[in-house]
Amino acid sequence: MDGKNVEILITSVEMMSVVSRAQVYADVNLQKPREYWDYEAHTIEWGDIDNYHLIRKLGRGKYSEVFEGMDMSKGECVPVKKKKIKREIKILENLRNGVNVISLRDVVKDPMSRTPALIFEYVNNADFKQLYQTLSDYDIRYYMYELLKALDFSHSMGIMHRDVKPHNVMIDHKARKLRLIDWGLAEFYHPEEEYNVRVASRYFKGPELLVDYHYYDYSLDMWSLGCMLASMIFRKEPFFHGHDNYDQLVRIAKVLGTDELHEYMKKYSIDLDPRFNDILGRHSRKRWERFVHSENQHLVSPEALDFLDKVLRYDHQQRLTAKEAMEHPYLFPIREQEKENWAATRGVHSGSATADTGAEPMLYDVRYDATSTSNTSPSVAQITRLKSLVDVCQSKETSFASIPLSFKMLFNWLINHFVKMLTISSIWIDMLASICHCTIRPTCIPLTRDHRDARTFYPDARSSKIEEIQRFRTVLCRTHGTVARFHITVHVARFMQIFQSFHNLYPDEADGFDGKSMIRHLVAQDAQIRTGQLHNNECGIVHRALVVKA
Numbered sequence: 340m341d342g343k344n345v346e347i348l349i350t351s352v353e354m355m356s357v358v359s360r361a362q363v364y365a366d367v368n369l370q371k372p373r374e375y376w377d378y379e380a381h382t383i384e385w386g387d388i389d390n391y392h393l394i395r396k397l398g399r400g401k402y403s404e405v406f407e408g409m410d411m412s413k414g415e416c417v418p419v420k421k422k423k424i425k426r427e428i429k430i431l432e433n434l435r436n437g438v439n440v441i442s443l444r445d446v447v448k449d450p451m452s453r454t455p456a457l458i459f460e461y462v463n464n465a466d467f468k469q470l471y472q473t474l475s476d477y478d479i480r481y482y483m484y485e486l487l488k489a490l491d492f493s494h495s496m497g498i499m500h501r502d503v504k505p506h507n508v509m510i511d512h513k514a515r516k517l518r519l520i521d522w523g524l525a526e527f528y529h530p531e532e533e534y535n536v537r538v539a540s541r542y543f544k545g546p547e548l549l550v551d552y553h554y555y556d557y558s559l560d561m562w563s564l565g566c567m568l569a570s571m572i573f574r575k576e577p578f579f580h581g582h583d584n585y586d587q588l589v590r591i592a593k594v595l596g597t598d599e600l601h602e603y604m605k606k607y608s609i610d611l612d613p614r615f616n617d618i619l620g621r622h623s624r625k626r627w628e629r630f631v632h633s634e635n636q637h638l639v640s641p642e643a644l645d646f647l648d649k650v651l652r653y654d655h656q657q658r659l660t661a662k663e664a665m666e667h668p669y670l671f672p673i674r675e676q677e678k679e680n681w682a683a684t685r686g687v688h689s690g691s692a693t694a695d696t697g698a699e700p701m702l703y704d705v706r707y708d709a710t711s712t713s714n715t716s717p718s719v720a721q722i723t724r725l726k727s728l729v730d731v732c733q734s735k736e737t738s739f740a741s742i743p744l745s746f747k748m749l750f751n752w753l754i755n756h757f758v759k760m761l762t763i764s765s766i767w768i769d770m771l772a773s774i775c776h777c778t779i780r781p782t783c784i785p786l787t788r789d790h791r792d793a794r795t796f797y798p799d800a801r802s803s804k805i806e807e808i809q810r811f812r813t814v815l816c817r818t819h820g821t822v823a824r825f826h827i828t829v830h831v832a833r834f835m836q837i838f839q840s841f842h843n844l845y846p847d848e849a850d851g852f853d854g855k856s857m858i859r860h861l862v863a864q865d866a867q868i869r870t871g872q873l874h875n876n877e878c879g880i881v882h883r884a885l886v887v888k889a
Contacts, residue, residue, distance in 0.1 A: 357607040358531050361556035363660045365530050367497030376497065376527040378429035383455065386445035425455065427523045430498055434522070437496070439489035441509070441520040462518050467505040470512055471571055476638050477672065479571050482510060482517055484665060484673040486564060489519040491661035494557040500525050501538040503563035505570075528556055539563060541587050542577035546600070546653050549588040550609050558655040561664065565650035572638040572647075573630045589618055595653060596624030603653035642669040 368376045431443040445458040474482070486508060493500060500507075502524040509518045524538045533553035539545070545562035547555045569578035579594070581587025592600050597619060604611060611619075627644040646669035649659045659667065665674070 356552060356554065356609055358554045359556070359607065359656055360530050361528060361558070362656060363662065364494050364497060364528070364557065367495065368527050368529055371497065375433065376529075378426045378527075381425060381429045383425060383428055383446055386447045386458070424523070427525065428455065428457065430522050430525045430527075431457070433496055434493060434498065437489070437492045439485050439517050439519055440492065441518045441522075459520070460518070462509040462516065462520075463511045463514070464509040465512050467508070467510070468576065470510060471505070471576065472574070474571065474638075476572075476640065476643075478512075479568070479638060480670055480673050481515070482508075483564070483568055484670050484677075485517040486519065486567075487661045487665045487670075489517070490557075490560050490564065491665065493519075493525070494528075494560070494661055497528050498522075498525055499528050499557050500560050502540065502543075503560050503567070504540050504543045505567060505576075506540075508567070541581060541584060542566065542579055544584070544587060545655065546588065546591060546603065547655050549584055549591075550604060550611060552607060552609055555655060557660070558658045561650050561658045561661065562655070564664075565647060565658075568643075569630075569647055569651065572635060572643055574635040574638070575630070585612075585614055585618060588615070589620070592619060593622045594625050595651070597622050599624060599653055606654065640669070642667070642671075645669065 374380065428443070428446055431441075434440045435443060441462070442460040443457060444460060447456050447458065448454070449456055486503075490500065490503070500519065500522065502521060503519070507519065507521040509520055510516070526534060526538075531554065534555060536548040536551050536553060536555075539548060539559065543563040543566045545555065545559045547559065566578055570576045579587060579590045581590045588600075598621075603609075627647055631639050646659075646664070646667050649667070650664065652658050664670070
């Protein structure tokens with residue numbers, strides 16, 4: 340009998356999983372009073388149900404029904420959600436006024452069924468299946484950033500959402516407003532506590548749920564966000580399309596690899612369900628570039644793939660946190676635009692950085708650094724920010740026709756910071772701006788072969804100048820086409836090296852640096868690369884060729 344007891348004890352120890360702990364906000368609920376997270380003991384403050392009139396049923400979930408209602412006291416449309424549990428009520432009350440979290444307006448009780456009904460703010464939501472097909476690269480980055488705000492806020496409040504998916508991310512595209520909804524599966528995080536793995540929707544379940552690992556944390560939400568991003572930029576909804584929970588893990592393994600899966604399970608002492616023996620197989624990790632094609636390449640950039648690679652990881656402790664994700668280079672243009680908007684509302688500078696043409700906002704504006712650095716001497720922080728983007732570009736074998744945003748930002752930075760160093764006329768500055776689709780001034784020339792466009796934007800320019808611009812644009816159109824897609828990212832690193840090296844080697848010859856010679860030099864190198872006369876690894880920086888002696 341004792342022998343059997345010992346055997347049972349040993350077996351249980353061998354099957355015990357390694358307990359992990361959240362990277363951030365792990366002790367939030369330990370520092371809160373018990374009434375903050377003890378929803379079972381929470382007393383609900385009921386509102387007056389007579390204030391609301393149901394109009395129509397909007398939908399039905401697993402645990403609730405949703406109706407469109409009218410707030411009779413205010414004459415406003417409000418969603419009304421009938422629910423049988425109160426955990427969501429307590430969580431929504433704790434998150435009230437949180438950034439991009441759906442606002443709980445009131446809680447009333449159905450007089451007949453005694454079921455709680457939750458009254459929310461109204462969002463003019465668009466069907467994501469239609470909306471996602473229309474979003475630009477910038478739009479996707481913007482809404483990812485807004486979603487991360489909501490997740491970081493909830494995580495900082497000690498709450499995991501556990502059901503992040505397109506259906507629960509409401510977007511009013513016209514108002515550029517996002518709200519994270521349906522907190523019915525949300526839960527308070529406590530370190531070393533076991534949680535139910537029967538949460539999240541199948542296509543957005545993290546690997547930890549699919550292998551029955553109960554010690555998960557906020558990083559589960561980051562996996563789900565990564566699945567959303569992958570489906571948006573690759574135009575594949577859903578990205579991991581499993582037929583059941585077992586097949587879901589197989590679909591993930593076919594992309595992330597089976598060796599990596601086994602390493603993850605070994606690290607946390609997880610035993611794989613025997614049912615996977617016949618269906619998992621063996622798969623090598625796929626490169627994200629394999630999912631790029633002609634219909635989605637305009638949405639994909641090196642930064643996007645790097646971001647995706649850092650959130651879609653088996654090991655939940657290696658995924659970016661929401662806070663870290665917001666600082667990733669992929670979201671740099673959104674952070675900078677937000678900074679500009681914030682400054683504009685406080686009257687720091689007049690006017691708008693974006694012409695009223697429907698174009699995307701300027702991706703980088705050095706006016707923020709005007710107090711700390713001069714136009715001819717970039718700060719260490721600026722170089723570091725841009726260098727991180729260059730590193731991302733260099734680490735990927737880019738094969739996209741679209742110009743990476745890092746390239747646009749680098750151009751923008753060079754234009755602004757070195758405008759006094761370069762002997763480039765105003766028309767050339769506009770040309771560079773138009774290449775990047777920036778909005779340094781409203782006279783940016785579109786990247787097109789149409790000769791008439793140049794005349795339209797520069798009616799007073801000499802014919803020779805118009806022809807020069809047109810020749811340059813024609814070369815760029817060819818360079819940015821299907822033949823030389825990779826060389827754009829080569830230029831990113833080359834530009835950084837040129838300007839850093841030039842600034843170090845020729846500090847006294849700034850006035851003699853000819854920007855047009857530099858452009859011609861780079862375009863010539865591209866032509867040599869495309870014709871096979873020059874290989875990428877032979878593209879050295881010829882400093883003396885870029886300097887025009889006085």
